[in-house]
Amino acid sequence: MKRKLLGVIDATTYHENLEDLLTHRSLAALPFAGRYRIIDFVLSNMVNSGIRSVAIFPKMQYRSLMDHLGSGKNWDLNRKRDGLFFFPSPIVDNDGNKIGSFEHFAANLDFFYRSTQEYAIITNCYTVFNMTFNSVLNWHSENGCDITEIHHKDGRPMEMYLIKTSLLIKLIETRNETGYTCMKDVVNDLHNDFTICRYNYEGHAVMIDSIENFFSTSMNLLQPDVWKKLFIKEQPIITKVKDEPPTKYVKGSEVKNAMIANGCLINGHVENSIVSRGVKIGKGAVIKNCIIMQKCHIEDNCYLDSVILDKDVRVEAGTHLVGTARSPYVIRKGTKQGALMNS
Incomplete structure (x- = not known):
C-alpha cells in the first residue's frame, strides 16, 4: 500500500459562511476539538492508510497551515523520498470551491510525472471523519472502475476521488480539449467514456462549511458515542505536538x-x-x-x-x-x- 496510493489534498476551498473564522487562516487550518486543525483528519487518514507521499494544494492565507504542518514530522512525512509537499496556487481568481482544480495541478505537473504511486486519492481538506482508504482502493480495483467517487451513507458526495495517476495526468493534460476543470466535472459528465463508481462510506463524517455547522459538529464531540467514532485508538488523528504544562x-x-x-x-x-x-x-x-x-x-x-x-x-x-x-x-x-x- 505504501507505494500504491498518492495523497492529494485540495486546501483552496473558502466558505463565505465561515468568514469570521477565516480572516487570518485557510479553512484547512481552522482549529477544532481543542488541539487539532481540520486538515488533521484527512491527513491522518492518509497516513493511517499507509500513504507516504502527500501533496497539499493551498491557495491563500496558508501561512498558519504551513506553520502547523511544518515538514510533516508529526505525521512521519519528513522523508528523503516522497513525504509532504506544498504547491500554492499561482491563480488568484480561480474557483476555490472546485475540488481538484486541473489548472492548479497543471502548474505542478512535474510532481505527478515523478510520482511512483499507481493511484491517487484526491480529497477536500474540511471533512471531519476517520477512515482508511485501503478498502476504497480494493473496491475500486475489484469493480474495474476508472474513477471512484466516495459518498457518505446518506448519499452526499464527500468530494473525494480515487483515480489512476496516469489517468489523472491525462485529464490534466487534455483539460483544454475536454473542457473539464476539476474532478467533479468528470464524474458529473454523463457522456464520458469512463467507468465512474460510487463507494459508500458508512462511518461518521461531517463537512465543515458554515459557522452553525462548525459549532454543532464541535459540540457533538462532547457526546461519548460521537467522540468514539472519530478518535479511534487503532487509527489515531495526529496533530502538531506542543510541549505544555498540564491545565x-x-x-x-x-x-x-x-x-x-x-x-x-x-x-x-x-x-x-x-x-x-x-x-x-x-x-x-x-x-x-x-x-x-x-x-x-x-x-x-x-x-x-x-x-x-x-x-x-x-x-x-x-x-x-x-x-x-x-x-x-x-x-x-x-x-x-x-x-x-x-x-
Missing part, C-alpha cells in the same frame, strides 16, 4: 462535560464547552456551550453562552455574551471584547 484548576473552579486542553488556568465555571491550549478563565466567570480557542483570556465575572472565541481574544471583566446554537456569537481573532461594547 491548572484553581480551588473553587468547576468543570462539567467539557474538553480542556493543556496549559490552561481555570478559575471559573466551565460547562459543555471546548477549551483550547493556554486559555485563562477568571474567577467567577461562567462559560457554557462555548468554543474557546488558543490563548484566549476571559477575565473575572464574565458570562458566555453559545460563544466562539477565536485565538488570542481578551474578554474584559464583567462582560456578558450570549448567542444561540443556530447563531453562536463569534469574536474574531486577536480582538478585545468589553462590557461597554455589549448592547
Whole structure:
C-alpha cells in the first residue's frame, strides 16, 4: 500500500459562511476539538492508510497551515523520498470551491510525472471523519472502475476521488480539449467514456462549511458515542505536538462535560464547552456551550453562552455574551471584547 496510493489534498476551498473564522487562516487550518486543525483528519487518514507521499494544494492565507504542518514530522512525512509537499496556487481568481482544480495541478505537473504511486486519492481538506482508504482502493480495483467517487451513507458526495495517476495526468493534460476543470466535472459528465463508481462510506463524517455547522459538529464531540467514532485508538488523528504544562484548576473552579486542553488556568465555571491550549478563565466567570480557542483570556465575572472565541481574544471583566446554537456569537481573532461594547 505504501507505494500504491498518492495523497492529494485540495486546501483552496473558502466558505463565505465561515468568514469570521477565516480572516487570518485557510479553512484547512481552522482549529477544532481543542488541539487539532481540520486538515488533521484527512491527513491522518492518509497516513493511517499507509500513504507516504502527500501533496497539499493551498491557495491563500496558508501561512498558519504551513506553520502547523511544518515538514510533516508529526505525521512521519519528513522523508528523503516522497513525504509532504506544498504547491500554492499561482491563480488568484480561480474557483476555490472546485475540488481538484486541473489548472492548479497543471502548474505542478512535474510532481505527478515523478510520482511512483499507481493511484491517487484526491480529497477536500474540511471533512471531519476517520477512515482508511485501503478498502476504497480494493473496491475500486475489484469493480474495474476508472474513477471512484466516495459518498457518505446518506448519499452526499464527500468530494473525494480515487483515480489512476496516469489517468489523472491525462485529464490534466487534455483539460483544454475536454473542457473539464476539476474532478467533479468528470464524474458529473454523463457522456464520458469512463467507468465512474460510487463507494459508500458508512462511518461518521461531517463537512465543515458554515459557522452553525462548525459549532454543532464541535459540540457533538462532547457526546461519548460521537467522540468514539472519530478518535479511534487503532487509527489515531495526529496533530502538531506542543510541549505544555498540564491545565491548572484553581480551588473553587468547576468543570462539567467539557474538553480542556493543556496549559490552561481555570478559575471559573466551565460547562459543555471546548477549551483550547493556554486559555485563562477568571474567577467567577461562567462559560457554557462555548468554543474557546488558543490563548484566549476571559477575565473575572464574565458570562458566555453559545460563544466562539477565536485565538488570542481578551474578554474584559464583567462582560456578558450570549448567542444561540443556530447563531453562536463569534469574536474574531486577536480582538478585545468589553462590557461597554455589549448592547
